[in-house]
Amino acid sequence: MRLRIPSFLFPATLRGRLLLLGGVLQLLLIVLLTLNTVRLWRDSARHTMQVRVQEVSRLFGAALSGPMSSNDYARAGDLLDRLRAPEGIDYLVLLDAQERVITARSWDVAQQLPAVTELQAGPLPPVAHAEVRIEQGGLLLGRLRFGLSLQEQQSGLERLLLQNLLLLLGGSLLLLLLLATLGLAFRRRLLHLIGEVESSASKRFEALPEIHGDDEVARLSRRVVAMGRSIREQIDVLVQSERKFHSIADYTPSVELWLNPEGKLVWVNTMVQRLTGYSVNACMLLGDFPLSLALPEERARLADTLHKGLAEHSEIRDFEFRAVRRDGSYFWASVDWMPIYDADEHYQGLRLSLRDNTELKDDRLSLRKAVIELRQIQSLGQSYLQRAESERSRLTALLSAMRFGVLFVDNDNRVLFHNPAFSMLWGVSATAVLAGRPIGQVLQQAENRPAIGDIIGHYLEDHALGEERVDFGELTMNDGRVITQQCYQVLDAQGAANGKMWLYEDVTQQRQLAERMINLAERDALTGLYNRHRFQQELERMVSEADRRDGTMALVFFDLDEFKYVNDTFGHGVGDDLLKSIGREIGSQVRRHEVLSRLGGDEFAILVPDCNEFEVSKLAERIVANISQLQFAVDGHVLKPSSSVGVALFPQHANTAAELVAHADSAMYQAKAAGKSTWRLYRAEADQSKSALSRLSWKDRIQEALENEGFELYFQGIYDARTRELEHLEALVRMKDPANPGNMIMPGHFIPAAEKTGKIIELDRWVIRRTIQLLAEKPHAPSIAVNVSGRSFDEPGMPDFIAGMLREYQVDPRRLLVELTETAAVSDLRDAQRFIDALRDTGCVVCLDDFGNGFASFAYLKQLKADVLKIDGFFIKDLPSDRDSQVFVRGMVGMAHDMGKTTIAEFVEDETILNMLVEIGVDLVQGYYLDRPMADHPGLRAPQEHRS
Structure with missing residues (x-):
């Protein structure tokens, strides 16, 4: 049984609903105003009462402090009588310090x-x-305990509420009367508009008059007229669509059917x-x-499949x-169907498409053969695709692992495409x-951009598009x-341009190292001279x-x-400190226009321009x-x-300059011959005697x-x-x-003389x-390195001599390491290169000694x-405390490893240096910390000698 709502609770007319809504809103407004008035009045009364309590308390405290201090309780009672009447106080009770009642009024x-009343919240x-x-x-x-009466405030609130309620009720009645009048007029006009619309709708909206004016009803009527025209247009469109539908449905290459959910035919085209x-x-x-079309032996199969489609x-x-056709001829029929639904998604049955499939049956064998061939081709293509994907994965992994930006x-x-190195170099988020x-x-939005203005133009220059490879030089980033x-043109299989590849390399460390090497080219790394x-320059x-x-x-x-x-007794470290002290001391004696240099070892030279003998x-x-x-x-x-000075x-x-050097060197040896710790000016007669005699003496001794x-x-x-x-x-x-x-x-003592006299x-x-004889005698011994002087570069037969000795004693050439001094090799690069190539042909291992001492080490490393x-041991001795030496050694080791070369560090004199070299990545080490030179080295002993 449906619940019937009384008409006065929900009127059927618009006017009644408006009046009901207005009344409800007015009632809600009256309730809200009343509640708000009560809240505001209580807050105001509470505040007023708090102020009054404070004032009365101060008055009582001031008035009663005198009598209470003198224990004049009679006077205190009189004061209570006078204070109670004008203030509207309900009662008064005076207590002494021990909470005993002294006197009371109206209590x-x-x-x-x-309990004392809390006037913070709630009703009064x-x-x-x-x-x-x-x-x-x-x-x-x-x-003093007292009570204040709030009756006057309560009566004021009641009068205020009554007045506000009467005012609101009067206003509400007037508003409802106004709404009723307006609703009546509005209803009349709406009824008139409804009549016109119903009359026009019976004529397919062909004659719907417009109502002029600018009020709501007039605007509504114009909107209804527009809607009527739109409906008329939609009706015409539907008529045309129906005609087109019939044209399309009747002239399709297949038979189109509609079966309802029970399987009954609803529609079929011509x-x-x-x-x-x-x-x-x-x-x-x-x-x-269409079940009647199927042959008897086919009908059950078609019926089962069709009923299953309808149900599911x-x-x-x-x-x-x-x-079978009506004339009795047979054909192969092919049918498709799919469920159809109305606009509300209600199931309406199946739509079927029926066609003659006889010709397709004849082509089935050919098609099957073609499918087999296509599957074979597809399998082959899939194999090629997998191979290409594998190559692509390897190429992507290679590019991602590169330190070059691509x-x-x-x-x-x-x-x-771009690899992670490109994102890192340009500051692009990964x-x-x-x-x-x-x-x-x-590149414009990259965080790490170069300091050039037109970066886009820089990358779109004409020569970047036409040449196969363009070197754009260097960029200094932010x-x-x-x-x-560098930019490389990418070509396809036909040789046509298929884009470009940009290659970026971070060369910051190489440039910094090159700058320091340039400084090293002019400065002695030990003394700074x-x-x-x-x-020479x-x-x-x-x-x-x-x-x-x-x-x-x-x-x-x-x-x-x-x-x-000094070096042999106290070690090279002490000798280096002494050389530094000498450099500082003599540097303080040299004027600005004079040039003080360290030529190597303990040799120094000063160039003095515009001077005389004095x-x-x-x-x-x-x-x-x-x-x-010192x-x-x-x-x-x-x-x-x-010191001996020449x-x-x-x-x-x-x-000439060369002659001046030779004579100054001769004068220095003249000073040494004079007893050392003195100086000599060059004298030709002394040079021709004592110096020549000294060199001749060493030559004979060698x-x-x-x-x-x-x-x-x-x-x-x-x-x-x-591993040590x-x-x-x-x-x-x-x-x-x-x-x-x-x-x-x-x-x-004897090597310089051997070099000067040619005995080297x-x-x-x-x-x-x-x-080589020792290597032949001790096949168990490790490889041995020998030093070859720079003078031997001029000896064409030296490589053949080494090869002949190795053959004569049947020694594996890989057991012989030949060390060449780097400074000597660089000074005569062509002979050194020829000499090294000849040694490598013999199978010997070639070592470049004192690497880093020459100013062009890195420049000539590729040729040697x-x-x-x-x-060079100079970089190793002070490695823990010398930041520059650490940078140089790291650079040397990194470059050597990149070129596939082994590194050796000499002058390893303590554990700290050794540990730092291990951290840097040096391969081999040599120095007094590990062992000192000895004639009978343990490494030369046979295994049984070690055990004994």
Whole structure:
């Protein structure tokens, strides 16, 4: 039973609904205003009461403090009588400090006093109970409890509510009356409009009058007229659509049917007569069409499949069955069906498409054969595709692992691919999608851009589009890094342009290292003074200027007396510190226009322009005096170095720069011959006697040692930096001292003389022969490295000599390492390159010694195809405390490893240096920390000797 709503609760007319809505709104407004008025009045009354309680409390406290302090309780009672009447106080109770009642007004003292009223929230009580403390000088004298009546406020609230309610009710009645009047007029006009619309609708909206005016009803009428015209147009469209539908449905290549959910034929197009011979009406009368078309043996299969489709709302494609036409001829029928729904998604049955499939049956065998062939082709194509995907994956992994930034763009300069290195170099987010974006837009929005204005124009220059490869030089990025950029044209199989590949490389470290190497090219890394290269340039310049202006200049040569003793006794570290002190001391004696250089070892030179013999002699005296006064403390020992100084003047003593150097060097040896710690001006007669005699003496001693087994080999181990296992040995030559049997002369004393007299080549051959003999005698021994001097580069037969010795003693060439001094190799690059190539042909391992000492190490490393690089000990000695040395060593090791070369670090004198070298990545190490040179090195002993 449906619930019937009374008409007065929900009126049927619009006017009644408007009046009801207005009344409800008015009632709601009255309730809200009343509640708000009560809330505001209570808040105001509460505030007023709080203020009044505070004022009365202060009044009572002030009035009663006097009588209470003097215990005049009678006077206090009189004051209570006077204070109660005008203030409308309900009761008064005065208590002493011990909470005993002294006197009371309008209160039964037998009753318990009520709690003090909290006036913070909630409704106001009829009486507000309060308490005031009576104090004097901070002393509690008593308490006064009193009550304030709120009856006057309550009566005021009631009068206010009554007045507001009457006003609101009157306004509401007037508003309802106004709404009723307006609703009546509005209803009349709406009824008139409804009548016109109903009349026009019966004529298919052909004559719907417009109502003029600007009120709501007029605007509504115009909207209704527009709607009527739209409906008229839609009706015409529907008529046309129906005609088109019939045209399309009747002239389709297949028979179209509609079966309702019960399987009854609802509609069929006229194509059915051409296919089956049955007319549309005949099909409708058959009752079971299209089942009646199927042959008896096919009908059950068709019926089951069709009923299943109707029940499950399923669709099917190309269901075939044997059918018979009205004239009795047979054909293969193919039917498709799918469920259809109305606009409300209600199931309406199936739509079927029936066609003659006889010709397709004839082509089935051909099609099946073609399908087999296509599957074979597809399988082959899938194989090619998988192979291409595999190649693509490997190529992507390779590009992602590269440290070079790679960017591919198409012919329109839109990004096709980029690897992670490109994103890192340009500051592009790794998650940013760049594919398809113009290259200019990508690079303009990159965080790390180069400091050039028109980056887009830079990348769209004409030559970047026409040449196969364009080197765009270097870019300095915002973060200070330097990158190189190259553009390669990408060609397809036909040779047509298919985009471009941009290649970027971060060369910041190489550029920084190159700049430091340039500085190293002119400065001695130990003392900071000019090196031999810069000295030679300044010498040539000063000699040229003096010759052009008919001026003078002087060359001052000096070295430290017995400096080899310091190195051999206290170590190279102490020797280096001494050289630094000498450089600082003499540097303070040199004027700005004079050039102080360290030529190598303990040799120094000063170029003095525009000077005379007196000025240079004073400078030489100062050098000798200052060095002799220098005291150098080492482990409790005080070293007092001395120096021998030689001076030569231009043009007084020489006509060329080379001659000036030779004569200054000769003058220095004249000073040494004079007892050392002195200086000498070049004298030609002294040079022709004592210097020549000294060199001749060393030449004879070297020759005698070569003929009488006066040399002996010492060996120092070279170890794996990480495992500290012995890798190979280095052979070091020593000369036996005939004057002191059992003592050895260090190479620093006889090697320079051997080089000057030409005996160095014979000495090199002796060392090589003795080493190869030892390798043949001890097949268990590790490989041995020998040093070859720069003079041997000029000896064409030296590589053949080495190869002949190896063949004669049947020694594997890989067991012999040949060390070449890098500075000597660079000074005669062509001979060195020829010499190294010849050595490599013999199968020997080639090592470049003192690597990094020359100013052009990295520049010539590619030409000098050495297998091993031995880093100069200068960079190793102070490695933990020298930041620049760390940078150089890292650069050398990184570059050597990139070129497939092994690195050796010499002068490893403590654990700290060794650990740092391991961290840097040095392969092999050598130094006093691991072992010292010795004639009977443990590495040469047979395994049984080790066990014994």
